[in-house]
Structure formats: structure tokens, C-alpha cells
Amino acid sequence: MDRILVTGGLGFIGSHTVVELQNEGYEVVIIDNLSNSSLDVLEGITSITGKKPFFEKLDLKDKEHVEGFFKKHEDIKGIIHFAASKAVGESVQEPLLYYENNISTLVYILKELKKMSSSNFIFSSSCTVYGQADELPITENAPIKPAESPYGNTKQIGEEIIKDTCKIAPNIKAIALRYFNPVGSHESAKIGELPIGVPQNLVPFITQTAIGIREQLSVFGNDYPTPDGTCIRDYIHVVDLAKAHVIALKRLLENKHKSNYETFNLGTGKGSSVLEVIHSFEKVSGEKLNYKIVGRREGDVISAYADTKKANDELGWKSELTLDDAMRSAWKWEQVVRGK
Numbered sequence: 001m002d003r004i005l006v007t008g009g010l011g012f013i014g015s016h017t018v019v020e021l022q023n024e025g026y027e028v029v030i031i032d033n034l035s036n037s038s039l040d041v042l043e044g045i046t047s048i049t050g051k052k053p054f055f056e057k058l059d060l061k062d063k064e065h066v067e068g069f070f071k072k073h074e075d076i077k078g079i080i081h082f083a084a085s086k087a088v089g090e091s092v093q094e095p096l097l098y099y100e101n102n103i104s105t106l107v108y109i110l111k112e113l114k115k116m117s118s119s120n121f122i123f124s125s126s127c128t129v130y131g132q133a134d135e136l137p138i139t140e141n142a143p144i145k146p147a148e149s150p151y152g153n154t155k156q157i158g159e160e161i162i163k164d165t166c167k168i169a170p171n172i173k174a175i176a177l178r179y180f181n182p183v184g185s186h187e188s189a190k191i192g193e194l195p196i197g198v199p200q201n202l203v204p205f206i207t208q209t210a211i212g213i214r215e216q217l218s219v220f221g222n223d224y225p226t227p228d229g230t231c232i233r234d235y236i237h238v239v240d241l242a243k244a245h246v247i248a249l250k251r252l253l254e255n256k257h258k259s260n261y262e263t264f265n266l267g268t269g270k271g272s273s274v275l276e277v278i279h280s281f282e283k284v285s286g287e288k289l290n291y292k293i294v295g296r297r298e299g300d301v302i303s304a305y306a307d308t309k310k311a312n313d314e315l316g317w318k319s320e321l322t323l324d325d326a327m328r329s330a331w332k333w334e335q336v337v338r339g340k
């Protein structure tokens with residue numbers, strides 16, 4: 001079966017995608033610099049699928065190492081590129097770290113793909129590129145707004161780099177997947193989200209509060225023009241997201257693409273408010289969450305949720321798991337990780 005390279009394959013979405021690739025019979029090669037993950041994740045993947053992916057520790061900023069890697073692995077048929085820094089707040093404090101880590105590494109990979117007779121490339125993008133969309137739900141044709149953070153800018157620039165490269169390199173077929181908010185964990189609780197330090201994102205902060213690591217969740221504002229005053233997002237289960245990557249890769253491997261650069265929104269199509277997420281968690285966990293309403297967080301958009309028609313019709317993919325499923329799995333994972 002085809003060998004697929006997954007960069008950042010020990011990360012949150014990467015590891016779940018490796019599991020789904022192996023479930024489909026692909027042979028997986030993971031490269032990861034372990035800056036935001038650990039080799040325990042490799043054990044977790046192996047214990048789920050019974051197959052240990054090939055792993056090489058590699059920092060994609062090391063151009064020579066990247067060139068040497070692709071020389072050694074000329075039989076790679078597809079690349080799913082997750083490796084990147086992804087903390088919005090950190091990117092504001094460390095813009096050069098983000099531009100170096102997220103952009104130069106993409107350029108080095110694309111230079112290698114250009115040398116291949118044919119390559120199939122899946123790029124990890126984000127709904128962040130839309131900023132606060134004027135129309136909801138958000139379609140792939142929604143205007144790209146000026147990025148609110150260097151992180152979001154690296155996703156916008158990354159898509160432009162791929163688009164420009166595909167224009168002059170017909171041998172490269174690429175799909176950018178624009179994720180909404182990935183949440184939850186694999187049902188086995190053997191892999192999941194492992195934020196380092198204080199979680200920036202809502203769901204890990206909820207589960208860490210419930211398990212007692214965090215004192216209290218701060219809800220960033222309840223004075224937004226939404227039904228309950230809190231922000232709305234499209235929370236998509238990470239397993240549904242992972243399956244979409246395999247489907248998108250197959251589209252390219254089987255030459256079912258309509259052009260050699262395509263974009264797809266990956267969401268549930270349903271918006272949920274912060275309070276609805278909290279209530280879902282309390283329902284499925286039986287825990288009463290300790291939270292308080294505080295001021296708004298700089299840069300938050302009011303509401304964002306996906307128009308999923310293109311992914312449904314073109315990819316034949318639709319999310320199947322619910323917000324309750326995501327909260328249940330996130331809670332189970334938190335309890336396992338903390339040995340509770």
C-alpha cells in the first residue's frame with residue numbers, strides 16, 4: 001500500500017490522522033521535531049492500530065536534513081503536512097519564530113515535491129484565514145480577511161505559497177483543509193490533546209479545570225451579539241477531522257481532483273456557544289464546572305461555523321460525531337492522562 005509522510009504526526013491532529021491512515025491500510029512515515037509532542041504518542045498510535053509507524057526525529061527548519069530525508073524516501077506517494085507552531089497568543093509575542101517555523105519549512109517541503117514526478121500534498125490550514133466572516137455559515141469563497149495574528153497570517157501566506165507553486169508545477173496536486181475548532185480524542189483514550197503549559201483553547205481548559213489542575217475557567221465575555229452572549233464556534237471532533245484527511249488524500253491519489261489546488265472547510269456546520277460547550281461537558285461528565293464570566297479576549301471573532309456543502313458534495317465527507325461525543329472523549333482522555 002502507498003507510503004504516506006505525515007509531518008507533525010505526533011501532534012494532536014497528526015496522531016489521529018496517522019491512526020485513520022493505518023486503518024485504511026496505508027504505510028505511514030512520521031517526522032516530528034518533538035517540540036510540542038512526545039514519543040509516548042507513537043506508543044499510543046501503535047497500541048491502537050497494532051502497527052508501529054516509521055518515525056524519524058526531524059526539524060523541518062534543517063534544510064539539508066529535509067533534502068536528505070526525501071532522498072532516502074523516494075517512494076513516498078503523499079504528504080500530509082501538520083508540522084507548525086499553532087498558538088495564536090504565542091504568535092503575537094514571537095512573530096519571527098512563527099514565520100520561520102511555519103513558512104520556511106513549507107518552502108523546503110515544496111522544493112522537494114517539485115523534484116518528484118508527481119506528488120499529493122495535504123496542507124493543514126485553518127478557518128482563522130476568514131477572520132470575522134461577513135456571512136454565516138462560512139463558505140470556501142468567503143473573503144480572506146487581514147489576519148488577526150501572525151499564526152493566522154502564516155496559514156494565509158502558506159496557502160498563497162502553495163497556490164503559486166501549483167500554478168507552475170502541475171506535478172504537484174494540493175488540497176488545503178481549513179479546520180474549524182478541533183476537539184475531543186480517540187475513543188480509546190490512548191491519544192488526545194496534550195497542551196503544554198496553560199491551555200489556550202477552551203476544551204482542554206474545561207477538562208483541566210474539571211480534573212482539578214486549573215482553579216476555574218474564565219469565560220471570555222458574555223456581551224456578544226449571540227443568543228446567550230458568548231462566542232460561537234464550530235467544534236469538530238478530531239476523529240472526523242482525521243478521516244477527512246484520508247479522504248482528501250485519496251481524492252488526489254485517485255486523480256479525482258478538479259484542479260491541482262483546492263480548499264475545503266472542515267466543520268460540523270453547527271455553531272455552539274461557549275456556554276453550550278460547558279453545558280455539554282457537564283451533561284456528559286456529571287461534573288459541575290467552576291467557571292466565571294470575565295472580559296472579552298482580544299482578537300476573538302463573534303461567530304464562526306462552516307458551510308460544509310463543498311466537503312459533503314466533493315469529498316463525500318460529513319462529520320458524524322457530536323459535541324457530546326467530543327466532550328465525553330476529551331474528559332475520558334483527561335482522566336486517563338492524569339491517572340484518575
Ligand code: WQD
Pocket residue numbers: 086088125126127128179180181182200201202203205217218219220221230231232233274297300
Ligand atoms: C474558543 C472560544 C474563546 C479559552 C483557535 C485558533 C484556531 C484553531 C482553534 C489552530 C472563544 C473561548 C477559550 C478560555 C474561553 N487553532 N474561551 N475561555 O480562538 O476559536 O480558535 O483555536 O488552528 O486557529 O484561532 O479557539 O478554543 O481558543 O476559543 O472563554 O479559557 O472559547 O473566547 O470564544 P479559537 P479557542
